[in-house]
Amino acid sequence: MSTTLILHPGTGWEAARRRAFLWGLLPSLAVLLAITLVPAAALLVASFTPLSLTDAAGTFRFDDPLVNYRHLLEDERFLRSIATQLKLSVSSVALQLAVGLALALLLNGRSRLLAATRTAFLVPMVLPPIVVALIWKILYTPDVSPVHRALEAVGLPVRSLIANPDTALWAISLADTWQWFPFTMLMVLAALQMVPDEPLEAASLDGANRWQLFRYIVFPHIRPVLVVCGLFRLIDSFKAFPLIYVLTDGGPGSVTEVTNYYGFIQAFNFSYWGYASAIAMVILAGVFALSWLVGRLGWNDHDKR
Amino acid sequence: MAALSLEKIVKHYGSTPVIHGVDIDIHDGEFVALVGPSGCGKSTLLRAIAGLESITSGAIRLGGRVINDVAPKDRNIAMVFQNYALYPHMTVAQNLGFALKLQGEDKARIQRRVHEVAAILGLETLLGRTPRQLSGGQRQRVAMGRAIVRQPDAFLFDEPLSNLDAKLRVQVRTEIKALHQRLSTTTVYVTHDQVEAMTLADRIVVLRDGVVEQVGAPLELYDRPANAFVAGFIGSPAMNFIPGRLHLDGAASVVTDDGLRLPLVQPPRGRHGDSVLYGARPEHFALDNSGAGLPAEVVVVEPTGSETQVAVRLDGRHAVLAAFRERVDLRPGDALQLLPVAAQAHLFDAASGARLN
Amino acid sequence: MTSANPTFSPPISTPISTHLPLPAPRPRAEPASEPPLSGTRRAGWLRRHARGLAAVALLLVVMFPFLWLVQLAFKPGADIFEDSLLFVPTLEGFRSLLQGNFLKSFWNSLAVSTLSTGLSLLIGVPAAYALTRWQFKWRRHVALWILVTRMAPPIAFTIPFFLAYRWLGLQDTILGLAIVYLTFNLAIVIWLMQTFFEAVPTALEEAAYIDGCGVWQAFWRITLPLAAPGLAATAVLCFIFAWNDFFYALILTRTNAITAPVAIVNFLQYEGWEWTKIAASGTLVMFPVVIFTVLVRTYLVRGLTAGGVKD
Numbered sequence: 022m023s024t025t026l027i028l029h030p031g032t033g034w035e036a037a038r039r040r041a042f043l044w045g046l047l048p049s050l051a052v053l054l055a056i057t058l059v060p061a062a063a064l065l066v067a068s069f070t071p072l073s074l075t076d077a078a079g080t081f082r083f084d085d086p087l088v089n090y091r092h093l094l095e096d097e098r099f100l101r102s103i104a105t106q107l108k109l110s111v112s113s114v115a116l117q118l119a120v121g122l123a124l125a126l127l128l129n130g131r132s133r134l135l136a137a138t139r140t141a142f143l144v145p146m147v148l149p150p151i152v153v154a155l156i157w158k159i160l161y162t163p164d165v166s167p168v169h170r171a172l173e174a175v176g177l178p179v180r181s182l183i184a185n186p187d188t189a190l191w192a193i194s195l196a197d198t199w200q201w202f203p204f205t206m207l208m209v210l211a212a213l214q215m216v217p218d219e220p221l222e223a224a225s226l227d228g229a230n231r232w233q234l235f236r237y238i239v240f241p242h243i244r245p246v247l248v249v250c251g252l253f254r255l256i257d258s259f260k261a262f263p264l265i266y267v268l269t270d271g272g273p274g275s276v277t278e279v280t281n282y283y284g285f286i287q288a289f290n291f292s293y294w295g296y297a298s299a300i301a302m303v304i305l306a307g308v309f310a311l312s313w314l315v316g317r318l319g320w321n322d323h324d325k326r
Numbered sequence: 327m328a329a330l331s332l333e334k335i336v337k338h339y340g341s342t343p344v345i346h347g348v349d350i351d352i353h354d355g356e357f358v359a360l361v362g363p364s365g366c367g368k369s370t371l372l373r374a375i376a377g378l379e380s381i382t383s384g385a386i387r388l389g390g391r392v393i394n395d396v397a398p399k400d401r402n403i404a405m406v407f408q409n410y411a412l413y414p415h416m417t418v419a420q421n422l423g424f425a426l427k428l429q430g431e432d433k434a435r436i437q438r439r440v441h442e443v444a445a446i447l448g449l450e451t452l453l454g455r456t457p458r459q460l461s462g463g464q465r466q467r468v469a470m471g472r473a474i475v476r477q478p479d480a481f482l483f484d485e486p487l488s489n490l491d492a493k494l495r496v497q498v499r500t501e502i503k504a505l506h507q508r509l510s511t512t513t514v515y516v517t518h519d520q521v522e523a524m525t526l527a528d529r530i531v532v533l534r535d536g537v538v539e540q541v542g543a544p545l546e547l548y549d550r551p552a553n554a555f556v557a558g559f560i561g562s563p564a565m566n567f568i569p570g571r572l573h574l575d576g577a578a579s580v581v582t583d584d585g586l587r588l589p590l591v592q593p594p595r596g597r598h599g600d601s602v603l604y605g606a607r608p609e610h611f612a613l614d615n616s617g618a619g620l621p622a623e624v625v626v627v628e629p630t631g632s633e634t635q636v637a638v639r640l641d642g643r644h645a646v647l648a649a650f651r652e653r654v655d656l657r658p659g660d661a662l663q664l665l666p667v668a669a670q671a672h673l674f675d676a677a678s679g680a681r682l683n
Numbered sequence: 684m685t686s687a688n689p690t691f692s693p694p695i696s697t698p699i700s701t702h703l704p705l706p707a708p709r710p711r712a713e714p715a716s717e718p719p720l721s722g723t724r725r726a727g728w729l730r731r732h733a734r735g736l737a738a739v740a741l742l743l744v745v746m747f748p749f750l751w752l753v754q755l756a757f758k759p760g761a762d763i764f765e766d767s768l769l770f771v772p773t774l775e776g777f778r779s780l781l782q783g784n785f786l787k788s789f790w791n792s793l794a795v796s797t798l799s800t801g802l803s804l805l806i807g808v809p810a811a812y813a814l815t816r817w818q819f820k821w822r823r824h825v826a827l828w829i830l831v832t833r834m835a836p837p838i839a840f841t842i843p844f845f846l847a848y849r850w851l852g853l854q855d856t857i858l859g860l861a862i863v864y865l866t867f868n869l870a871i872v873i874w875l876m877q878t879f880f881e882a883v884p885t886a887l888e889e890a891a892y893i894d895g896c897g898v899w900q901a902f903w904r905i906t907l908p909l910a911a912p913g914l915a916a917t918a919v920l921c922f923i924f925a926w927n928d929f930f931y932a933l934i935l936t937r938t939n940a941i942t943a944p945v946a947i948v949n950f951l952q953y954e955g956w957e958w959t960k961i962a963a964s965g966t967l968v969m970f971p972v973v974i975f976t977v978l979v980r981t982y983l984v985r986g987l988t989a990g991g992v993k994d
Contacts (some may be wrong), residue, residue, distance in 0.1 A: 033395040035380045041898035042813035049810030049873060056866050057832045060843035067842065103836040128738055138738045140980055144749055147976040149927040151944040152965045156748045159755065159949075165958055167751060199748065256834045263929045267948065284838045289934060294842055312834050316827045378889050398892040411890040415908050428895035472894070 061305070067298035074292030089299035096273060099283060099300065106279040110258040111196055112250055116198040121205025122247070126235075128206070129213045139210065146203035154267035157196040161268060186276045193264050193277055200264075201257075205250050212246040213239070249318050253306050256311045259304055280304055327477040328389030329354045330375065331514055337370060337383035337536075339515040344370055345381075346534040355510040359523035361559070364532035368516045371533075372482050375514060376405050388479055404473035409489065410465045412457040418468050419444075421454040423541075425476045442469045446505070463494045470502070474509065483515040487522060495522075502526060511532040513635065520560050524548070532556050554679035557605050557672055563635060566646045567603045569676060580673070586620050586641055589668035594683035596675070602682065605672030608635065608649035611664050619663030622646070624656050732778045768915035771877030776963035784938070785964055788946035792968075795857050795932075795942060796925040799864040803921050806865075807872030808914070812902055814873065815880040816888075829870040837930040840866055845934055855937040863931050875920070880906060916979045923972050943968045 048163050069086035128139050146155065161183045163169040172179050182192040220238050229237070259281055265271060271278035271286065278286075281304060288297035330352040335593060337345040345367045349443040352358045360368040375386060376400035386393050393401050404425075413421050423436040431439075444450045457465055464484060473481055483502075487495045503526050506513055519522055523530045524544045532547065532555075533537040540552040544560075551557035557565050570582040578593040580602055588604045596602065600624045613619070622638040625645075629635075635649045636656055648664060656662065673682040729736075757772035780786065814825070844863055853859030885908050891901035907914070932942040941949075947964045950957055 033380055034377050034397045037397060038898050039817065042817040044918065045809035045813040045899070046817075047807050049869060052806055052865060053828070053832070053869060056862065057828075057835075057840075060840050060847070063843040063847070064839055067846075077981055090882045124684060124741070130734055132735060135738055138735075138742050140977065141742055142745065143976065143980060144973065147972055147974060148749070148969050149924070149944055151927075151929045151930070151947060152752070152969045155947065155961055155965045156752045159752060159958065159962070160748055199745070260836045260930075262837070263944075266929075266933075267951065281836050288838065288842050288845075288946070294846065297838070298842055300844060301836070304836050306837045308834050308836065309831055312831050313827065316823075318829055376893060378891075378892065390863070397888075399895040399897065405893050407886050409884075409886055411884070413887060413905060415888070424891075425894040428900075472890075476894075513715060521830065553822070564863040 022244040042112075052253055063299055064298050064305070067295055068302045070295045072295035072298070074294070076251070080295065089296050092296065093299055093303065098278070099280070102280040102283040104280050105190065105277065106259065107280070109190055109261065109277075109279055110255055112191070113194045113201075113258055114254045116194065117202045117205050117254055118247060118251055120198060120202040121207075122209050122252075124202065124206045125209035129210060139206075142206060143203045145200050146194060148200070150200070150263040151267070153196065153200045154263040157192075157199070157264070158267050161192055162281065174316050184273060186273045187191065188279045189273060193261075193268060195259070196264055197261060201254060205247075208250045209243055211244040216242045235300070247319070252311055252315045252318070256308055256315070259308060265308060328449070328512060329387075330480055330514065331387045332371070332375070332384075333387070334387045335371065335374065335386070336382045337367075337374065337379070338382045343536065346531075347534070348384075348518060348538055348543065349369045350531055350538065352512060355512055357506050357515065357526060357528045358677045359515045359517060359527035359530045360533060361517055361520055361523045361530060362539075363526055363559075364518060365535070366533040367536040367555050368518075368533050371505070371658060372405075372514060372516045375480075376403055376482055377401050384623070402476075404476050404478040404480075405484065406466075406469045406486045410469040412465055412468055412472075414457050417453065417454070418449060418455055418457070418460070421457070421468055421473050422449075422471050425472070439475055443475050446474070446508075447471050447501075450585075462490050463498060465500055466490065467501075468476055470505070474505075478511070480512040480514065483513065484518075485517050487517070487519070501524060513609055524560070529558075532559060535642070540680060550681070551672065552681055553567045554674040557674065557681075561607060563608050563647055563649065565605045565607050565672070567674075568603055568640070568644050568646070571598050572598060572600040572602050572673075580604040582641075582644065584641055584642070584643060588620075588666060588671070590671055590673065590683065591668045593683075594673050596673075596682050601676035603674040603676050603679075604666075605674060606646075606666040607670065608647045609633075610650070610667040610670040611648035611650075612667060613650075613654070614663045614665035617663075619665040620663055622664045624658050624660045624662065626658060627631065627656050629653075638662070640664070686726060700839075723809075752962050753966050755958065756966040758959065758962075764770050773849055777967070777984055778958035779957075779960055780964055780967070784941065784949070785943070785946050788941045788943045789967065791857060791936075791940055792926055792943040795860045795940070796922045798857060798861040799868055799925040800918050800921040802861055803865060803868035803872045804914070804918060807869045808876055809899075809902075811876035812875045812880050812906065815877050816885070826874075829874055832870050833867055835866075841931060844931075848935060853979070854935065855939045856941045860923075860932060860935055860942070863935060864925045864928065871921060871924065876910070876913065879910040879917075882913075883909045919979045920977045923975055924994045926972055 069083055070086060071085075072080045093114055106180055124142065128142070141326050148156075160166045160168055161181060163179075163181050169179060169181075182188045216239055221234060224234055224238055259279075261279060262281060262285070265277055265279065265282050269277045271282050275283075280300065284297050284300035284304065287293045287300060332348055332350045335345055335348040336343070346439055349372065350358070360371060362368050364527070368412055370379060374381050374449075377393070377396065381394065384394075388401065388403070413424065416424065419440055422440045426436045426439060435497050440453070441450070444453055447470060449464070449467055449471060452460060452464060452468070453562070460468065466573055486502075487498055490498060499522060502515075506526075515523070515526060527544060529541060530547055531541045534555055535566075540547060540556045547556060547560045551560060554567065561586065568580070568582060568586075570580040570586075570588065571578060572594070573579050573581050573587075574593055575598065580588040580589040582588070582592065601673075622640050623642065624636040624638055627634065628637070633649045634654050634656075635646050635647060636654065637645065640646055646664070671683070674680065675682055693965075707826060756776050757774070758770050759773050759775060806880045840863065848854045848859050851859075853862070887905050887909070888901045891905045892898075927944070929944045933948070936942060936945060943964070947961065947968065950960050950964065
């Protein structure tokens with residue numbers, strides 16, 4: 022006669038399968054924990070100390086945990102760096118969006134020539150950032166720059182953009198835009214591919230001209246992509262380093278010193294590790310908030326479809 | 327080769343019960359078909375036998391041993407999938423020999439066995455091809471070959487013919503039957519097509535909403551369905567159901583609300599006045615001009631070649647499909663007299679659907 | 684019986700390509716009604732090809748900085764202050780790189796990128812598979828975690844790693860750098876490989892289970908071979924991201940494990956402004972990346988948006 026058996030979750034093939042998956046996942050989780058959460062925690066801890074190279078053991082104390090953060094609020098150089106960062110990020114991202122959008126609209130066609138040019142336009146984005154920095158260093162150094170010499174020949178001599186405090190930041194912004202516009206271009210191109218045909222055909226039959234087609238049909242469709250793209254680039258712009266390092270070294274003065282760079286100087290020029298950790302925590306908080314926003318938008322967009 | 331038995335199988339997906347207690351006994355070498363509408367649980371049961379799904383309670387026995395907790399690879403069962411599930415990156419020969427390779431058989435033995443099976447299924451010329459290069463019917467045969475190679479205790483088929491076109495379906499169906507006659511392996515075959523079940527199976531299990539409605543040989547289910555659901559599910563075109571009340575005064579019969587008298591041969595279970603469903607298959611109607619027939623008007627005439635299906639309205643109300651073997655000269659709008667053959671009538675309780683005669 | 688309208692004729696619509704959604708319909712050149720004057724015909728040709736011409740023109744403008752660097756690498760040292768494009772190309776700049784540290788740094792870059800790619804794949808691929816087949820409750824949270832690790836500014840990780848490596852003795856080592864690169868490459872692998880594994884039907888794995896495979900056996904024999912192109916593309920992306928890194932390498936290496944991007948900057952600082960050397964080394968450093976990018980351009984967007992947008 023038969024006996025009924027109640028299955029325990031711990032036995033059987035399904036349980037064995039779950040265990041197998043767990044083993045596959047565990048190394049990654051462990052490594053990620055070790056190299057992201059642990060350092061992040063260490064950073065947090067360090068930010069509560071006045072840790073510095075000159076007396077590493079002695080300065081690792083917690084008697085005044087918020088000393089760095091208080092200092093940050095009074096530190097003019099830090100506050101200026103935030104303003105600089107915002108100026109650079111916003112101008113650069115806005116330009117990237119504009120150029121990327123314009124090029125995407127231009128290159129959204131079927132011919133093989135256009136397809137080839139689309140691939141060629143990717144080059145600035147895939148170059149090692151240091152190479153991009155070198156390219157623009159050459160262009161911005163009057164002695165060797167063909168642009169400067171050409172302008173001189175035409176009778177419009179221009180002084181070095183990166184040595185001029187008024188223009189240094191915009192020079193970096195331009196270089197950054199050159200490097201990253203292909204990203205926006207790619208994203209917008211992908212979005213354009215998904216604009217449905219029928220509304221376009223219907224509107225065109227109704228007599229809409231190019232601009233109207235764009236404004237009322239295409240643009241609403243790609244706006245979410247532009248937003249996500251913009252946010253992505255914004256977060257990424259906080260990382261900007263090689264350009265500043267090579268082109269201006271934060272100068273002239275500290276005009277192009279963004280927060281990231283200021284942190285770098287504090288950590289590795291002055292070796293004020295505690296203070297630099299506090300700066301890094303501030304940047305991290307900003308990145309976290311924006312990432313959460315991107316994640317929200319990206320996932321919501323998918324769920325809506 | 328072994329007997330397969332499912333004992334009090336219950337399955338829950340989370341908190342939703344899907345299978346409510348299924349008992350099926352499959353004899354060694356038997357071909358059993360699991361049929362039912364979509365969502366009845368037949369595929370779930372099959373996958374549970376294969377080990378791809380777990381069961382909440384109950385026991386599955388293969389050859390006497392309980393295999394509930396055994397991994398699929400250790401159950402010695404082979405499965406033919408609906409979408410063939412052939413390994414795209416392997417040739418037909420590699421697909422066929424894969425299981426043996428995993429068992430560690432030596433190359434020569436594998437080759438021999440693969441060729442044997444290929445010969446049975448007519449795949450010899452295709453051994454070097456990849457699945458992409460095969461037609462639907464060929465792929466299905468490779469899927470079957472993959473199952474045969476292992477000489478398992480049981481075959482499981484998961485709606486294997488649904489992706490084939492009608493003509494190919496009939497052809498492969500015959501091949502499957504021939505294969506079973508040759509190999510005599512215990513087979514469980516899931517399908518939603520009752521014609522497939524009728525033609526292939528030694529016994530059919532009709533499922534609905536996770537419960538077994540009836541188990542029996544095909545003709546048993548056809549001639550004596552246990553309830554209205556099975557009666558309506560088995561047989562194509564489907565049985566006609568006419569609601570009415572049981573009359574036991576004089577000759578037993580069923581009388582509809584508008585006075586039509588449907589004949590029965592002997593008094594069934596039930597009392598006079600009970601609400602019942604009178605079931606008559608399309609082929610069990612006869613043209614009757616003697617006066618006892620029911621008045622009907624022809625709506626549509628559909629000649630299929632082997633029979634003529636005539637959709638009529640009894641007394642202007644009840645829609646009935648009749649099928650005649652002989653050629654009839656009828657046109658839409660014609661009036662005629664139809665009489666269901668009393669000896670072949672089925673009677674079901676209107677509320678529960680249970681069989682009454 | 685109704686009769687058909689005898690004067691019915693189909694409406695003539697503006698021809699629009701139904702294959703590609705254009706933001707605006709391209710103006711078609713008028714057919715035979717155009718007068719056969721050469722000026723008008725040329726104007727028509729221009730209009731048709733305006734887009735392509737504009738694209739190529741813009742391309743030249745945008746690529747100019749890049750091309751300038753490359754041609755500078757081949758210029759004889761004496762000519763770098765000239766603008767003339769007519770010069771006898773020479774490999775002098777490249778040859779001068781053979782002395783000094785550059786060759787070693789190039790080799791280091793190769794070693795670190797390869798090691799980083801290998802480690803990321805080894806650890807990340809099984810995890811990606813587990814996440815694909817195991818309906819994970821916290822998928823969204825994992826996705827956010829991955830995104831944040833990708834987006835976090837290097838400074839946030841560099842300080843702790845710098846301090847830890849001093850203590851662990853991993854300063855200035857290839858292994859140390861490869862481990863740090865896991866912070867972004869591991870996430871890339873997990874994110875990308877998930878989409879490739881999702882494309883393999885589970886029925887194939889089930890067939891393998893029945894044929895006699897365990898979970899990881901089926902993965903190795905069936906799933907992984909079928910996801911091989913995706914694996915290759917992911918590997919290339921990991922390599923590119925590791926190769927391109929500057930910040931981590933700058934901080935965490937000195938002389939032993941110095942990578943190519945950092946070595947170039949040394950030219951700027953320690954060996955004076957040797958422009959030809961700079962151009963030559965820059966060209967070399969970008970070379971593998973550009974080649975690889977062309978190979979994986981279709982997967983590039985996915986890699987760059989990992990974690991942010993659910994494909």
